[in-house]
Amino acid sequence: MKLSEILSLLEGTLVSEHADWDLEIGKVAAADLMSDVLAFADPESVLVTGLVNPQVVITADMADIVGIIFVRGKVPPPETVAVAREERIPLIITSYTMFEACGRLYQAGLKAVDLES
Amino acid sequence: MSKVSQVTRLQELVYELEIAEVMTRDFLSVTPQMTMREFKEFLQEHRFSGAPVMEDGELVGIISIEDLIEALAAGELGCLVEAKMTRDPVVLKANDLVVRSVDYFGRFGYGRFPVVDDQGAIVGVLTKGDITRGLLRKLEVEYHQEEIRRARVNHIFDDVSSDHTSISLRYDVEARNFERGGRASRSIKRALKRFGLPRQIVRRAAIATYEAEMNVVIHADDPGGVITAEIQPDQIVIEAIDMGPGIPDIDLAMQRGFSTAPDWIREMGFGAGMGLKNIDRCADRMELLSPHGTRTTLRIVIYMDER
Structure with missing residues (x-):
């Protein structure tokens, strides 16, 4: 699924500068625990989270995650957007809850990340 | 780099480069009041085959060696440039991609196009030679960057000798x-x-x-x-x-x-x-x-x- 389709599924808003809308996304990680993200998120996946601090973007960068979706309409502070700008990671806000955002993405065919042993 | 990938890269560049990056900025122009004889001397002196015609800083036409030949054949070297020039010339925009100019050269058969900015003011002139030079320059820059990158990345441990690098x-x-x-x-x-x-x-x-x-x-x-x-x-x-x-x-x-x-x-x-x-x-x-x-x-x- 293209990043642009995710944006419209979630009725989202881009809050960072860069977005490659044709980027193909296959998998989604949803977590508020950054160590979980670092442990389980696949490269090339997108992260759905309720946290908006800059470490979320740094975590995504370390794990080669290609996009971040903030749920419940949370707006990331400027320092978070600044890191995203430097690392060219798109940030999207959706007003849906974590549950509903994930549900919509799952229903549209996106898969969970693989859990390693 | 294989020949095939070079061709591909060149084709890509035509879609990446803007006309502003390859055009001649310091171009020479002629005035409408110049005679065709003076225009002939202008072409001989600078080895050009045409020039934009400017009056009070405004582009009013374009004139080429073709127009000169016609004037010569008709014995009209005393004629003014404004009588022989092409008015309202086809122009290219500075922020258009080079690929557009390639299309224009093919479509209109002209040797040069005036290049204008968003406000319509002339900012340069583009010939096929400019495109070739611009592409070569860009390829050369990329080649150098590639050489530097390779030197830094792949060979750093091979090139430096020590017992423990x-x-x-x-x-x-x-x-x-x-x-x-x-x-x-x-x-x-x-x-x-x-x-x-x-x-x-x-x-x-x-x-x-x-x-x-x-x-x-x-x-x-x-x-x-x-x-x-x-x-x-x-x-x-x-x-x-x-x-x-x-x-x-x-x-x-x-x-x-x-x-x-x-x-x-x-x-x-x-x-x-x-x-x-x-x-x-x-x-x-x-x-x-x-x-x-x-x-x-x-x-x-x-x-x-x-x-």
């Missing part, structure tokens, strides 16, 4: 400065990418370093600690060292879910007692030393051959 990076990590956390890991990740290491290696090193760095931020006594990364030909060695308070029971600390992190750190998404486990998973070797419960040294080794 490594590149060492060192970062200070401030305790409890959550905002600055990740600075060392990001820099190390960039450096490893820069060295052209495989993505999986870079990713494992980045995750392990970041967990280690956040541990120093969260747990170390003031002022904090240091993170070092030593890039060797066959492995990457990352060390996180702080001067206390130390880990009283390392076995307990290694258990998934065990954590002594304060609430404010947990609210930020960290300190869930998974960091050391994550590091262990990413590393080929991990050593955690905390002698006498004072200073902590975490050593992470990642081999260059992918697991």
